[in-house]
Amino acid sequence: MENFKMVAKTFxxxxxxxxxxxxxxxxxxxxxGVRMVSFAGDKGFLYKxxxxxxxxxxILKPIYHFRAYNEISLYKGxxxxxxxxxxSANQSFVIDVTIHSDHFNHSQFVGQKAKDAIVDQFRDxxxxxxxxxxxxxxxxxxxxx
Numbered sequence: 001m002e003n004f005k006m007v008a009k010t011f012x013x014x015x016x017x018x019x020x021x022x023x024x025x026x027x028x029x030x031x032x033g034v035r036m037v038s039f040a041g042d043k044g045f046l047y048k049x050x051x052x053x054x055x056x057x058x059i060l061k062p063i064y065h066f067r068a069y070n071e072i073s074l075y076k077g078x079x080x081x082x083x084x085x086x087x088s089a090n091q092s093f094v095i096d097v098t099i100h101s102d103h104f105n106h107s108q109f110v111g112q113k114a115k116d117a118i119v120d121q122f123r124d125x126x127x128x129x130x131x132x133x134x135x136x137x138x139x140x141x142x143x144x145x
Contacts, residue, residue: 001042001043001044002042003028003040003041003042003045004040004041004042004061005029005038005039005040005061005062006038006039006040006041006046006049006059006060006061006062007036007037007038007039007059007060007061007062008022008036008037008038008039008049008053008056008057008058008059008060009035009036009056009057009058009059009060010035010036010037010055010056010057011035011055011057012034012035014055015032015033015034015035015036015037016032017055018032018037018053018055018056019032019037021052021053021054021055021056022037022039022049022053025045025048025049025052025053026041026045027039027040027041027045027049028040028041034100037056046059046061060142063081063086064077064080064081066080068103068104068145069103070103071109071113074104074110074113074114074117075113075114075116075117076117078113078114078117078118078143079117079118079120079121083118083121083122084122084125086139087130087138087139088130089122089126089128089129089130090128090130091130091131091138091139092130092131092132092133092136092137092138092139093118093130093131093132093133093137093138093139093140093141094132094133094134094137094139094140094141095111095114095115095141095142095143096111096140096141096142096143097110097111097114097142097143097144097145098142098143098144098145099145100145101145103145104145110143110145111143114141114143115132118130118141
């Protein structure tokens with residue numbers, strides 16, 4: 001299996017413990033951040049980490065990285081992803097936003113702009129759009145700025 005990058009989210013102050021847990025499990029390229037630890041592993045390691053980690057809140061698999069300085073660059077950045085690889089127009093999604101930015105200070109605004117970019121992409125391509133389902137979405141998108 002091929003390795004890929006993952007991010008384990010945790011509480012502030014638990015980064016060192018989480019990094020040690022990941023290294024003991026066999027994670028590669030372990031790097032601490034604020035409330036997170038990035039690492040690499042294969043799909044099997046993703047499952048292993050989800051089961052074994054005590055200090056991780058959740059594990060995310062980054063799919064795209066870009067810089068956004070305003071609402072236009074945010075919209076264009078989100079549109080840079082081919083969302084049809086992850087969801088169809090008949091499915092649903094929800095967006096969770098975490099912000100630590102000088103350029104953006106309202107997570108709801110970022111979530112709304114990102115949602116607009118995704119549904120506009122589907123509407124332009126297929127003439128219909130996926131729904132938003134906050135409780136049981138087919139796809140949960142996490143945006144970190």
